[in-house]
Amino acid sequence: MRIGMLLNGSYPADIRVRKEAETLAENHDVFILCKRISKEKSYEVVNGVHVFRKIEYKSLAHEGIIDVLTSINFIHPYFKKKTPIFIKENNIEALHVHDLPLAKTALIFTEKYNLKSILDLHENYPAALITWFAWRRNPIIRVKNKLLFGYKRWSNFERRIIKKYDVLVAVVDEMKQRLINQYGVDENRVVVVPNTEKKEFAENFDIKSTNYFTGLEDRFIISYVGGFGPHRGIHTAILGMNKIIEKFPNTLLVLVGPANYDVRLYLQNLIKEHKLEDFVIIKDKEPFKNVVNIMKSSQLNIIPHISNEQTESAMPHKFFQILLSGKPLLVSDCAPMKRIVEEKEIGSCFEAENPISFADKVFNIQMNYQAALDKAKKGNEEALVGNLNWEFTSKELIALYDRLSD
Structure with missing residues (x-):
């Protein structure tokens, strides 16, 4: 299967994404569309993973502005522009999206091109917003966060968007149970892939x-x-x-x-x-x-x-x-x-x-x-030698894509 991943971050710096991508690349063709920071190659193959660094920000301030624009309608303008090209040029069959902020942007194209859709929830994003901003003192930032990055707003978005994905990936059993209890998600749609380390x-x-x-x-x-x-x-x-x-x-x-x-x-x-x-x-x-x-x-x-x-x-x-x-x-x-x-x-x-x-x-x-x-x-x-390592816990991820391939 030809798997496309969307990541609004750096690769291979993101540990979780790197482990998932490299594991899947052993049996599938894996392509990643991600952020490019200075001096990084716009395209390279890293341990069998095709990395397209096509999302560029001029500065941290510029990236912050794009985050604000994205939060208005939950669509990332740069990924919206680059994703269809990424999908068509690489003949993507399944789109694996990393975390909630890119979920709606990706869904536009999974529906348009009839792709399998996988949403990888690295954490409870709505709840994380509360803690990330708890100690911020700048009044302008606090007002912005209250208007655009509030828990209720993102929780409502999460509730709506996850129902449209074929598969949800959670990091722990407790996350899976949260999705079931909070949103009534069918447990068969949630796969648990923990943040274990390779031996x-x-x-x-x-x-x-x-x-x-x-x-x-x-x-x-x-x-x-x-x-x-x-x-x-x-x-x-x-x-x-x-x-x-x-x-x-x-x-x-x-x-x-x-x-x-x-x-x-x-x-x-x-x-x-x-x-x-x-x-x-x-x-x-x-x-x-x-x-x-x-x-x-x-x-x-x-x-x-x-x-x-x-x-x-x-x-x-x-x-x-x-x-x-x-x-x-x-x-x-x-x-x-x-x-x-x-x-x-x-x-x-x-x-x-x-x-x-x-x-x-x-x-x-x-x-x-x-x-x-x-x-x-x-x-x-x-x-x-037990089951607290990536070699053991990644079996669920491998099995997921075996099912999708069939």
Whole structure:
């Protein structure tokens, strides 16, 4: 089958899309229409995937303007222009659309050219809008978001548009159940394809490298690596450090990742307010080789997400990456993470947005560290030889396209 994918992002930078495309390319012809950033080739074949970078923005501001225009009628002007050419030149038979904002644009052409339609919901997009903008302070941006990027508006759009797709792809069972409960979607129309990692990702941790935290060997390092948005729950971990350092003053919380000005300022003020400057460090986004080194060099890796409609039906890539690091994992009790951690006994959970619960779980891990390492070892085995890896979970994606081909 000749599969076309629409992605309003960079390829192969998007981890989920790359894994899906490369897996499908083993048995199908896969073509991607996506965004082009400076110096990237407008067309190339990457690991068997034909990549057409035909969507270009002059700047971040320009891209923001196009996002606003798209949100008015839910049709992306650039993808509307380029998609029919993309479909005809590559004889596309099925159109696989990544995330909600491109759903209506793609549907115009799946109906016009009688193509199979697949909508890949990377997350609960309407709920995500609430958390993405929660800490934004610019009054103009807040008004724009309220008018065009409100939860109710996008939830109503999601309700209408998903009924028109042949297949919906969800990232976790909880997302599938949400679509069934919230919109009455037939469960047979939803395929679950989790954000697991390929087994080969473990090779990144085998590379000989020095301890990332050289000079801090006397500290118990708790690391968070990822985005700094409001839903990430980083503030819970920071506040939990107040109690942790009473018993274990050698503990150091390291936060690594990209953050806009408003978010970084909020976190820095929180650290200063609680006099935690010697116990919490904020670092900028690090190169990939450093990220895996940070996970491996830490005594504990955390995913402290708050509990909301978005996080209760999503699962981050780093959950599975941490398993492959072989280091202990502590997560908040958001349903998908809690389910897997407790079923597989591969880590620990604390009550989301509860700093005391976070601190208590860290205490338990520090005082029973060998038990935490045993769970980490089990998690590593589940990710390598069990069913918590891409080689196993991608079978549903492969089966989906086998059915569509037939």
